[in-house]
Amino acid sequence: MMSEVAAWQPGIKYMLLESLYPNINPYGDIKFHDASTIDQSTPKSRYNDSPFTQADLLSTQDDQVQSLIYQIRKSNIISNNERLATDLYTLFNITKEENPASLGISVDSLSNFYDFLQLYTNLVNPILSLSPDYNIYASWRSKKKIFSVHFLPKGGTHFVHFRPNKRQPEHKIRITGTCTIDSLFDIIEPSSLIGWVFNEG
Amino acid sequence: MKGDKIPDRDNIARFCRPWQAPGGEIQATAFMLRANDDEELSVNWLEFLKCSSREGEIREIQEIYSKTFSVSKNARIAVLNVGEMRDIVRTESLDNRNIEVIHNPIPDGDQSHSGVYNLKQDNELIAELILEVVRENYPAREK
Numbered sequence: 001m002m003s004e005v006a007a008w009q010p011g012i013k014y015m016l017l018e019s020l021y022p023n024i025n026p027y028g029d030i031k032f033h034d035a036s037t038i039d040q041s042t043p044k045s046r047y048n049d050s051p052f053t054q055a056d057l058l059s060t061q062d063d064q065v066q067s068l069i070y071q072i073r074k075s076n077i078i079s080n081n082e083r084l085a086t087d088l089y090t091l092f093n094i095t096k097e098e099n100p101a102s103l104g105i106s107v108d109s110l111s112n113f114y115d116f117l118q119l120y121t122n123l124v125n126p127i128l129s130l131s132p133d134y135n136i137y138a139s140w141r142s143k144k145k146i147f148s149v150h151f152l153p154k155g156g157t158h159f160v161h162f163r164p165n166k167r168q169p170e171h172k173i174r175i176t177g178t179c180t181i182d183s184l185f186d187i188i189e190p191s192s193l194i195g196w197v198f199n200e201g
Numbered sequence: 202m203k204g205d206k207i208p209d210r211d212n213i214a215r216f217c218r219p220w221q222a223p224g225g226e227i228q229a230t231a232f233m234l235r236a237n238d239d240e241e242l243s244v245n246w247l248e249f250l251k252c253s254s255r256e257g258e259i260r261e262i263q264e265i266y267s268k269t270f271s272v273s274k275n276a277r278i279a280v281l282n283v284g285e286m287r288d289i290v291r292t293e294s295l296d297n298r299n300i301e302v303i304h305n306p307i308p309d310g311d312q313s314h315s316g317v318y319n320l321k322q323d324n325e326l327i328a329e330l331i332l333e334v335v336r337e338n339y340p341a342r343e344k
Binding site: 087090091094095097098127128129130131132133137139146148150158159160162172174176 | 219222223224228230325326
């Protein structure tokens with residue numbers, strides 16, 4: 001089990017869920033639009049008949065979070081991997097310390113962040129914090145510039161970018177938007193981020 | 202009184218959880234609402250406490266927190282001016298958002314409790330604007 005969890009990828013999590021909870025459809029309940037004999041009333045919670053408790057589910061999610069952090073720590077391609085893993089463990093531990101029943105870190109948001117780190121391997125270490133819903137929020141700051149990314153649990157990001165306006169210094173340029181992790185730097189010119197979001201060279 | 206708008210000249214304190222202020226540095230996540238849930242961002246009205254100094258206000262707030270919930274040693278307090286906060290959000294947000302800070306005392310509890318209203322969930326831009334005008338940062342736990 002541990003070796004399977006250590007090989008964690010977003011697609012694999014559904015296969016593991018199916019083997020752990022054979023009576024549950026991990027892909028959600030499917031509605032049939034043209035079969036009048038099928039009961040399409042609101043389905044019961046998928047966990048009602050499960051012998052497993054919410055505590056078990058939380059324990060599984062905690063394992064998944066820690067496994068992802070482990071993957072980051074062991075990565076050969078992610079820059080600052082040790083520091084990132086330490087920061088993530090710290091965030092996870094301090095949320096659990098305050099409330100052991102909390103998510104700690106949203107595993108889906110962390111998975112999204114992990115995919116991002118694998119795409120962009122030359123990043124300066126961001127400041128990591130958690131949203132009120134325990135999603136990863138990464139911020140890079142330099143003088144009067146900010147680049148912050150909220151890694152959403154359903155994939156995608158919300159981002160914010162502030163920088164000085166060279167043409168009218170009394171005003172700042174403020175940009176915000178929504179996009180997938182692989183298009184973030186199609187929107188914000190990477191050359192403007194070198195030295196403070198991306199490492200030089 | 203409950204329901205009163207807090208004047209722009211006054212100041213508020215926002216409790217920041219340790220994961221919203223890593224290393225003691227307050228982040229924009231301290232000014233975000235939870236999805237599906239929150240209508241107001243909880244804050245404390247400092248002038249309501251009628252202390253003679255900021256230090257006195259902070260001590261009062263720390264005591265309120267310690268009586269209300271468990272305060273981690275790494276939690277922080279962000280102090281903001283109401284007018285500055287409202288101005289930057291109104292002038293710099295995409296929809297010229299007019300946020301309000303309303304006195305909302307808790308019955309038999311924290312009488313300085315207030316709320317910032319007209320925020321929306323997942324509004325990272327406004328949270329970053331508010332962060333920009335944080336004036337002071339204190340430990341949330343009494344020594």
